[in-house]
Amino acid sequence: MRPFSGMKPLLLLFAVVVLSPVLARSLNPSLNDDVLGLIVFKANIQDPKGKLASWSEDDDSACSWVGVKCHPRSNRVIELNLDDFSLSGHIGRGLLQLQALRKLSLSKNNLTGSLTPNIAHIDNLRVLDLSENSFSGDVPEEFFRQCGSLRMISLAKNKFSGKIPESLGSCPSLASVNLSLNQFSGSVPAGVWSLSGIRSLDLSDNLLEGGIPKGVEGLNNLRGINLARNRFTGQVPDGIGNWLLLRSIDLSENSFSGNLPQTMQKLGLCSYLNLHQNTFSGEVPEWIGEVKSLETLDLSSNQFSGEVPSSIGNLESLKVLNFSANGFTGSLPKSLSYCTNLMALDFSKNSMAGELPVWIFAAGTEEVSLSEKKLSGSKNIPLSSSAGNALKNLQVLDLSLNHFSGEITSDIGALSSLHVLNLSGNSLAGPIPVAIGDLKVLDNLDLSENRLNGTIPTSIENCSSLTTLIVSQNKLTGPIPAAMSKLTNLQNVDLSFNSLTGGLPKHLANLPNLLSFNISHNNLQGELPAGAFFNTISPSSVSGNPSLCGSAVNKSCPGVLPKPIVLNPNSSSDSSTGEISSNLGHRRILLSISSLIAIAAAAVIVIGVIAITVLNLRVRSSSSTTQPAAALAFSGGDDFSHSPTTDGNSGKLVMFSGEPDFSTSAHALLNKDCELGRGGFGAVYRTVLRDGRPVAIKKLTVSSLVKSQGEFEREVKKLGKVRHDNLVEIEGYYWTPSLQLIIYEYVAGGSLYKHLHDGAGGNFLSWNDRFNIILGTAKSLAHLHQMNIIHYNIKSSNVLIGSSGEPKVGDFGLARLLPMLDRYVLSSKIQSALGYMAPEFACKTVKITEKCDVYGFGILVLEIVTGKRPVEYMEDDVVVLCDMVREALEEGRVEECVDARLQGIFPAEEAIPVMKLGLICTSQVPSNRPDMGEVVNILEMIRCPSEGQEEL
Structure with missing residues (x-):
């Protein structure tokens, strides 16, 4: 018997039970x-x-x-x-x-940190896509050491820096490399130029230097190369002609130089060639016509010279041709008419001459730019209706700064798809044709610096998409047509240096998107429109009109009063009318006595009316404080949700969403007990909707300045459409001629002012709370400025704290309701908080812009960080906050300015840059202050916590 032979069943059982899972x-x-x-x-x-x-x-x-x-x-x-x-x-x-991971794709997120080989098994990966994130730092050399299977790598649109690892050139299977939109520097590793399997190489938008090596032999499978927007130099080597499969070449915005290598004519498959903004020179060779697959050819902004080769007409697939900003001479080759697929043609900024060829408008081209050349034409611009549907394709026509003369004919109306028309800087004469109104999708019209005469046609009102209208430096006469006030998309208008007469249509003040409106050096007269843009228009934009009046020209307008009737008792009459004179003298005495009686009677009546009015106002005031909101009549408005009838005796209430009804409980609409606070625009009350949801109601106390009902409603509805997480939403309004109310969402957390200055106990704000309030407020102001709304009244009492601690800015846009608004009204009625007001409010000649909000925001930042009011009154001194912080910064003790309640529990690497940003925002010169969009970006860069940092 063998040893342990009896143990076999036990061993077998052990193997089954114990070892099977392991195996x-x-x-x-x-x-x-x-x-x-x-x-x-x-x-x-x-x-x-x-x-x-x-x-x-x-x-x-x-x-x-x-x-x-x-x-x-x-x-x-x-x-x-x-x-x-x-x-x-x-x-x-x-x-x-x-x-077993083969593909890792995490693009279009906000992942951060640096790149290490530990993110995955790089040796197994075939696809790695980390594009469009926030990765940063250098890519380590060892990252590509084991990349034998890697076929596609994309690190595009991150924040990587340093050199491209040499090891990238040792990845034999790579077919696609995209390192664009980073901050890589130095030269491209030599091995990259030898990757025989690579099909797509995109290194654009970096800081790369050097050039393409002369002896380059690899890249035989390359289909696309993009080196745009770097610092590459040198000539393009002849070896590029060996990349026979190339379909796309983009070398734009570098410093490549020299002639185009002749070997490029072998790139018969290339459809896209962009050499824009380099220093290439010499003539464009005739062989360019051999690259017959070309669809886009961009040689703009180089130093090419000579004539355009006629062989370019062989490029039958050509869609985009841009030879602008070079030194080309001669005329446009007639062979271009054979490029029947051409959509965009740009030969601007050259030294070419001759007449404008008719075939350009018969080819169906969508964009034509021939500006800053020496083209001429004694006749009209050759727009012919015989071109038929071809003219309807044209979207951009720029013939500016040439020598065209003649008139703009009514044929211009055939360009029904035109978006941009620029004929400025020519010698065109005659009137602006009425047919200009047929260009209904036109958004940019520039006819300046010509010899145009006549009036601005009222048909301009049909160009409803127009954003830019420039007709300056002509000989135009007549009034500015009231029809222009219908062009609600207008942003930039220049009518200067003409002979326009009459007054400005008042409804121009309703244009919501105006950024500039230059009417200087005309013969306009009367008062400038009141409201919105025209309250802060630059004096230089209205100068040279002696009969204009208003604050912008520093000239008060005369009051419009009826002429008094003066009867002279000493006047003599002709002898032949003696009898009549005698009777008149008698009547004169009677008139004087009756006038005295009438005046006395009128005085009694006026006193009575005043007494009755005062009594009525008292009764109405007492009833309004107890009248529940349910007694108000309801009316919807335009595109909002409800439109029941309006009771003319009780006013008009509009809610933008939900049921337009208030509770009839004890929360009366304007009950003193429910008052939340008072500001420059009026008092705010809390009331409750029928569904139990509370709202805040602001009773405007600037009724004498408020616009008419129609204008008031339009402005409030526009503000009601403004939505942002950090703005208090406007939910509706109420109107009567003597009472205007605006209904807001109710923000329960109270004002930032109370949290900072009355914040004993539970109202303490941590550093993280304060930073989020600063950032949220900045985002809200940036959003308002994008919509061309200036807040004017940014201060801590207008920043409310939501239930989750988020800031919500209120009182925005209310200045748009006041047509009589000027900087003095702002100073006294609205900008009531001392210390937040930008210095330009005290200067008549400085334009009020969004930068006044930036100043107020800067003061607010310092207030939040320090916990101190903008101006503190001591027993024997007055301390101005921004001066105190600036002095502390200069003396190197700025950390002492941080709120004492935060001492020891705030990150200095965030607090100090935030205070410095606040000081920059409070610069005395408006142009030195950043835009709010830039402020948001700076704050987001300051808030970059390291991994594992605990929230303070």
């Missing part, structure tokens, strides 16, 4: 490795939209999870696609567990 694990690795790795990855990621909600550590497999793809047989994770999931945070080491 199975070695043959088929546990699926839980992938689950574990992805859960660890998720733990380091913020997922605000809950895209990864389906990922659960309780699952046995990850194959059903969003963004995950598994191998059909092994069930191992082979692809992870989380593009555009709004993820943020860092990539940890969890993905190292995914040993």
Whole structure:
């Protein structure tokens, strides 16, 4: 009997029970490795939209999870696609567990941190796409050391810097490389130019230097190369002609020089060639006509010279041709008429001459730019109706700064698709044709610096898309047509240096998007329109009109009063009318006595009316404080949700959404007990809707300045459409001639002022709270400025704190309701808080712009960080906050300015830059202050917490 022979059954049982799982694990690795790795990855990621909600550590497999793809047989994770999931945070080491991963795509998120080989098994990956995130730092040399399987790598649109790793050139399987839109510097590794399998190479928008090596032999499979917007220099080598499969070449905005290499004529498949803004020179060779697949040819902004080769007419596929800003001479080659697919043609800024060829307008081209040449024509611009539908395709026509003469004919109306028309700087004469009104999609019209005469046609009102209208430096006469006030998209208008007469139509003040309106050096008269843009118009934009009046020209307008009737008792009469004179003298005495009686009677009546009015006002005032909102009549408005009838005796109430009804409970509409506060525009009350939702109601106390009902309603409805997370929403309004109310969402947290200065106990604001309030307020002001709305009254009492601690800015846009608004009204009635007001309010000659909000925001920032009021009154001194902080900064003790309640618990690396930003915003010179959009970007750069930093 052999030793242990009786033990065989036991060993067999042991093998089955104990070793089988081990053997199975070695043959088929546990699926839980992938689950574990992805859960660890998720733990380091913020997922605000809950895209990864389906990922659960309780699952046995990850194959059903969003963004995950598994191998059909092994069930191992082979692809992870989380593009555009709004993820943020860092990539940890969890993905190292995914040993079968072949594709990792995390593009279009907000992931941060640096790039290390530990993000995944690079040696197994075939696709790695980390584009459009916020990764930063250098890419380490070892990252591409094991990249044998890698076919596609994209790090585009991040914040990577430093040199491109040399190891990238040792990835033999690479077919696509995209490192664009980063800050890579130095030269391109030599190995990259030898990657024989690469098809697409995009290194654009970096800081790369050097050039394309002369002896380049690789890249034989290259289909597209993009080196645009770098610092490359040198000549393009002849070797580029060996890249026979090239379809797209973009070398634009570099410093390449020399002639075009003759070998490029072999690139018969190339459809896109962009050499814009380099220093290429010499003539464009005739062989360019051999590259017959070209659809886009852009040689603009170089130093090419000579004539345009006639062979260019062989490019039958050509769609875009741009030879602008060179030194070309001669005339446009007639052969271009054979390029029947041409959509955009630009030969502007050259030295070409001759007449404008008719074929340009018969070819169906969409964009034609021939500005700053020496083209001429004694006849009219050759727009002919015989061109038929071809003219209807034209969208851009720029013939500016040439020598065209003659008239603009009514044929211009055939250009029905035209968006841009620029005929400025020529010698065109005659009137602006009425047919200009047929260009209904025109958004940019420039006819300046010509010899045009006659009036501005009223048909201009049909150009409803117009944003820019420039007809300056002509000989135009007559009035500015009232029809212009219908062009609500207008942003820039220049009518200067003409002979226009009459007054400005008042309805021009209703144009909501105006940025500039220059009417200087005309013969206009009367008062400028009141309201919106015209309250802050630059004096230089209205100068040279002696009969204009208003604050912008520093000339008061005469009052419009009836002429008094004066009877002279000493006047003599002709002898032949003696009898009549005698009677008149008698009547004169009677008239005087009766006049005295009438005046006395009128005085009694006036006194009576005043007494009755005062009594009525008292009765009405007492009833208004107890009248519930349910007694108001309702009326919807235009595109808003409700439109019941209006009771003329009780006023008009409009709610922009929801049921237009208030509760009839004890919360009366203007009950003194429900008053929340008072400001420059009026008192604010709290009341409750029928559904139990509270709202805030502002009773305007500037009724004497408020516009008419129609204008008031239009402005409030516009403000009601303004939506932002950090703005208090306007929910409706109420109108009577003597009472105007604006209905807001109710923000329960109270004002920032109370939290900062009355904030004992629970109202304490942490540093994180304060930073978020600063950032949110900045975003709200940037949003308002994008919509051309100036707040005018930014201060801590107008910043409310929401239930989640978020800031909500109120009282925005109310200045638009006041047509009589000027800087003095702002100073006294609206900008009531001392210390926030920009210095330009005290200067008549400085234009009030969005920069006044930037100043007020800067003061607000300092107030939030220091916890001090803008102006503090001491027993024997007055302390101005911005001066105090500036002095402390100069003396190197700025940290002492931080609110004492935050001492020891605030990050100096954030607080100090924020205070410096506040000081920059309070510069005395408006142009030195940043825009609010720039302020938001700076704040977001300041708030860059390192990994693992705890929230203060």
